[in-house]
Amino acid sequence: MEVPLWRYQNVSLDQIQCTCSFPFSFADPEPSGYSFSFRRRKWRHPFSRIKCSSAEQVLRPRPKPKPSRFDVDWAEQMVSEGETGTRKHNPGICGQIEKLVMHKRFREALELFEILEYEGRFEVGCSTYDELVSACIGLRSVRAVKRVFNHMVSTGFEPDSYMRNRVLLMHVKCGMMIDARKMFDEMPERNLVSWNTMIAGLVDSGDYVEALQLFLVMWEEFSEGESRLFATIIRASAGLGLVSVGRQLHSCVLKMGIGEDIFVSCTLIDMYSKCGSIEDAQFVFDEMPEKTTVGWNSIITGYALHGYSEEALCMYYQMRDAGVKMDHFTFSIVLSICTRLASVEHAKQAHAGLIRHGFGLDIVASTALVDFYSKWGRVEDARHVFDRMPEKNVISWNALIAGYGNHGRGEEAIEVFQQMVREGMKPNHVTFLAVLSACSYSGLSELGWEIFQSMTREYKTKPRPMHYTCMIELLGREGSLDKAFALIRSAPFQPTVNMWAALLTACRVHQNFELGRFAAEKLYGMEPEKLSNYIVLLNIYNSCGKMKEAAEVVQTLKRKGLKMLLACTWIEINKQSHAFLTGDKSHAQTEEIYQKLETLMLEISKHGYIPDDKHLLPDVDEQEVQLPFYHSEKLAIAFGLINTPEWMPLQMVQSHRICNDCHNAIKLITLATRREIVFRDASRFHHFKDGSCSCGDYW
Numbered sequence: 001m002e003v004p005l006w007r008y009q010n011v012s013l014d015q016i017q018c019t020c021s022f023p024f025s026f027a028d029p030e031p032s033g034y035s036f037s038f039r040r041r042k043w044r045h046p047f048s049r050i051k052c053s054s055a056e057q058v059l060r061p062r063p064k065p066k067p068s069r070f071d072v073d074w075a076e077q078m079v080s081e082g083e084t085g086t087r088k089h090n091p092g093i094c095g096q097i098e099k100l101v102m103h104k105r106f107r108e109a110l111e112l113f114e115i116l117e118y119e120g121r122f123e124v125g126c127s128t129y130d131e132l133v134s135a136c137i138g139l140r141s142v143r144a145v146k147r148v149f150n151h152m153v154s155t156g157f158e159p160d161s162y163m164r165n166r167v168l169l170m171h172v173k174c175g176m177m178i179d180a181r182k183m184f185d186e187m188p189e190r191n192l193v194s195w196n197t198m199i200a201g202l203v204d205s206g207d208y209v210e211a212l213q214l215f216l217v218m219w220e221e222f223s224e225g226e227s228r229l230f231a232t233i234i235r236a237s238a239g240l241g242l243v244s245v246g247r248q249l250h251s252c253v254l255k256m257g258i259g260e261d262i263f264v265s266c267t268l269i270d271m272y273s274k275c276g277s278i279e280d281a282q283f284v285f286d287e288m289p290e291k292t293t294v295g296w297n298s299i300i301t302g303y304a305l306h307g308y309s310e311e312a313l314c315m316y317y318q319m320r321d322a323g324v325k326m327d328h329f330t331f332s333i334v335l336s337i338c339t340r341l342a343s344v345e346h347a348k349q350a351h352a353g354l355i356r357h358g359f360g361l362d363i364v365a366s367t368a369l370v371d372f373y374s375k376w377g378r379v380e381d382a383r384h385v386f387d388r389m390p391e392k393n394v395i396s397w398n399a400l401i402a403g404y405g406n407h408g409r410g411e412e413a414i415e416v417f418q419q420m421v422r423e424g425m426k427p428n429h430v431t432f433l434a435v436l437s438a439c440s441y442s443g444l445s446e447l448g449w450e451i452f453q454s455m456t457r458e459y460k461t462k463p464r465p466m467h468y469t470c471m472i473e474l475l476g477r478e479g480s481l482d483k484a485f486a487l488i489r490s491a492p493f494q495p496t497v498n499m500w501a502a503l504l505t506a507c508r509v510h511q512n513f514e515l516g517r518f519a520a521e522k523l524y525g526m527e528p529e530k531l532s533n534y535i536v537l538l539n540i541y542n543s544c545g546k547m548k549e550a551a552e553v554v555q556t557l558k559r560k561g562l563k564m565l566l567a568c569t570w571i572e573i574n575k576q577s578h579a580f581l582t583g584d585k586s587h588a589q590t591e592e593i594y595q596k597l598e599t600l601m602l603e604i605s606k607h608g609y610i611p612d613d614k615h616l617l618p619d620v621d622e623q624e625v626q627l628p629f630y631h632s633e634k635l636a637i638a639f640g641l642i643n644t645p646e647w648m649p650l651q652m653v654q655s656h657r658i659c660n661d662c663h664n665a666i667k668l669i670t671l672a673t674r675r676e677i678v679f680r681d682a683s684r685f686h687h688f689k690d691g692s693c694s695c696g697d698y699w
Contacts, residue, residue: 094128106135110144117151124155126163133166137173145174165193172201192222192229200232208236212245227253227261234267243275250284260287266294273302291322297329309337310577313346326353328362335368339375342651342680345575347372363389367396374403376651377678377687394428402434407687408694410442417451429464436470440477441684443696448474465496472499476506477698481515497526504533508540509698513549516540531562532657532682568655569632573643580635589639594630597638601629604668607691612661633662637669637677649676657683657699667691 093115100109113132116124129152136144149167152159159167164187171180184190184198195218202211215233219225230253237245250268253259265288272281285291285299296319303312316334319326331354338347351369359365366389373382386392386400397420404413417435420427427435432455439448452471455461468491475484484503488495500522507516520537527533534553541550557563566581578587587593601609611629633654640650658666658681670677671691679686687694 094125097128098131101131101135101138104138106138109135110139110141110147113147113151117147124151124157126160129157129159129163130166133170136170140174142174142176145170145176161189161191165191165197168194169197172197172204175205177201177205177207192225195222196226196229196232199229203232203236203239206239208239211236212240225256227258227264230256230258231261231263231267234264234271238267238271238274241275243272243277243280246271246275247280260289262288262290262292262295266292266298269295269298269302273298273305276306278302278306278308291324293325293327293330296324297327297333300330300333304333304337304340309340312337313341313343320353326357328354328359328365331357331359331365332368335365335372339368339372340653341572341577342376342570342653342678343572343575343577344376344651345572361388361390363391363393363396367393367399370396370403371399374400375406375680375685377407377649377676379403379407379409392425394425394431397425398428398430398434401431401438405434405438405441406685406694408442408696410438410444410447413438413442414444414447414451427459427461429461429467432459432461432463433466433470436467436474440470440474441695443474443477445474445478465491465493465499469496469498469502472502473506473698476502476509477696479506479510481506481510481512485515495522497523500526501533504536505699508536511540511544513540513544513546517549529560529562531557531565534562565656567632567659569636570653571636571640571650573640578636578639580632580639582632582635583630584632584635587639589642592642593635593638596642597629597634600634600638600641600669600672601665603672604665607668607671609665609668612664631659631662633658633679634665637666641673641675646673646675649678651678652680654679654681657681658686663693663697663699667693 093112097109097112100106100112109132129148132148136148148170151157152167168180168183168187171177171183180198180201184194187194195214199211199214199218202208202214211233215229215236230249234246234249237243237249246268250259253261253264253268258264265284268284269281272278272284281299281302285295288295296315300312300315300319303309303315313334316330316337319330331350334350335347338344338350354360354362354365354369366385369385370382373379373385382400382403386396389396397416401413401416401420404410404416413435417427417431420431432451435451436448439445439451448471452463452467455463455467468487472484472487475481475487481503484506488499488503491499500519504516504519504523507513507519516537517540520533523530523533534557538550538553541547541553568579568581570577570579572578580587584590585594633652636652637650640652644650658679663686666677666679666686666688668691669675670688674690677686677688679688681699683699684695686699
């Protein structure tokens with residue numbers, strides 16, 4: 001895949017002004033709405049007079065500290081009471097602070113700093129302030145930043161250029177961007193380090209437009225920059241999704257001779273991937289003189305990000321064969337790909353490699369394992385990995401809760417949630433989404449409402465549309481359609497697509513075509529080209545015998561040119577993926593598959609199976625109605641039963657939502673064959689076992 005070099009070399013950086021559709025022109029150094037000025041000017045406020053925006057708040061007097069636990073002879077180091085007019089250097093205290101910071105004992109260093117704050121008569125040197133800045137950055141403590149900075153100002157400390165940049169970095173790293181920007185604008189002298197620090201802070205905080213503006217002003221002044229600065233500003237173009245700006249920056253780094261720098265190359269791969277240009281990302285990767293672990297991770301992530309899961313897996317094996325050292329991020333990415341592909345064998349290999357490379361207890365990789373195993377029905381394996389983790393974060397807890405919920409084990413999901421709270425882990429909005437979904441899937445109405453109401457009352461978490469969607473589905477399951485509709489109307493925000501879709505699904509299940517039509521019309525206005533919205537309404541009319549209304553929906557589909565597509569089902573056997581369409585006869589084992597399927601149909605007929613030809617759910621071709629026995633789901637199951645041992649569960653992925661006929665058939669197949677079948681469709685996970693499904697026949 002060759003990308004001509006002229007795409008990157010014939011564009012000048014100053015063309016950014018005409019190719020970017022930003023809210024204000026890059027040519028304007030003082031855009032409207034901004035009070036700062038980029039122009040060089042006389043600095044009316046010297047650094048020593050700068051104060052934090054909150055420095056003027058009234059603070060209570062700090063209590064006199066008790067005798068310190070540090071081995072310092074205060075009697076020899078205190079200044080006599082008569083020497084109050086002059087400041088005296090205290091090498092003992094300052095030395096202790098520097099040693100504590102050197103050993104990463106940041107809190108103790110700041111506790112000792114209280115002595116200097118309280119006495120106010122000791123002179124603090126540049127080296128001590130430097131270590132205090134490191135302590136503030138290490139703790140990410142806004143309060144500590146204010147203490148150290150205000151002490152500098154109150155004692156008249158005059159920093160040099162190095163310390164100005166260090167203090168600026170301290171504010172940036174602790175997220176105090178307003179104070180940092182004010183300080184940057186009022187610096188009497190700024191060098192490349194100052195610009196790099198400020199631009200990186202803006203990018204990290206998501207102010208991509210302002211970062212690009214500031215970069216252009218810097219470029220006018222210096223017309224130079226190191227590789228890390230370009231890597232940072234390329235991240236800004238990725239954050240904005242502006243591939244045109246990214247290409248211009250790519251052209252610039254090539255002209256400056258830093259195009260082969262590892263930092264720049266990896267950032268370019270990431271930028272092109274996020275902007276949807278995977279071919280350009282591959283080109284940059286191919287041109288890297290040395291393909292590092294980060295480079296491989298970036299290109300694998302790029303393919304996975306855009307749905308090229310099989311290509312991403314191939315790149316992973318190329319990385320392995322090239323002998324490149326893998327890290328925990330590599331295995332996390334691969335496990336995420338396996339989750340999407342339902343590839344148990346590849347996931348097992350990744351799990352083994354993870355342990356072999358010494359990442360068996362890594363929090364990121366272990367969380368990815370918990371997510372994979374829990375989603376594909378192996379919840380006990382997920383729990384085993386989870387229990388062995390020496391450290392867990394909120395993502396780890398969320399993955400396990402969601403795993404129990406996806407497979408209809410709502411009570412266990414709630415138990416894990418309660419354990420999470422008991423152990424002091426604060427739940428976030430994803431946690432509540434997982435536990436409310438678990439309540440919805442398992443029909444735990446009272447518990448669901450209790451948790452929903454506790455979000456604001458106890459956890460100070462404002463419910464989002466996704467949480468309202470769970471509650472609408474919960475009401476829909478129990479047939480309370482009027483309450484579900486009332487909840488939509490009472491929401492403190494505009495109803496979203498998912499909220500109306502949840503109500504429409506409830507209307508389909510309970511055959512309420514009047515309210516269903518209303519919900520469908522809302523969806524038509526929000527997503528006029530989404531086929532599944534029309535098909536769900538069509539199913540409602542068909543099931544209620546409203547043939548005239550059903551015909552009108554079909555005419556609307558034809559008028560809009562929306563074609564019902566063939567569904568496709570994938571199953572992996574021996575690390576090889578097999579895809580099936582309805583009535584598919586292209587497979588090498590076609591004859592054997594169809595014989596097995598006919599045998600299965602006879603067996604489940606004895607258990608009460610009757611073909612259901614009323615539902616086209618969701619977006620399937622008309623020929624599928626005429627071939628209900630040969631839907632892609634059934635063909636994939638027959639193939640899986642032929643080629644796997646009797647004890648092995650089957651895992652499959654479907655491109656659309658599973659139809660009602662196949663859903664009923666698969667439940668009976670698990671009853672007749674004593675097999676477990678885990679099925680992920682466009683709606684959710686279905687765990688079929690012993691004649692029932694984890695969705696409770698509501699999807």
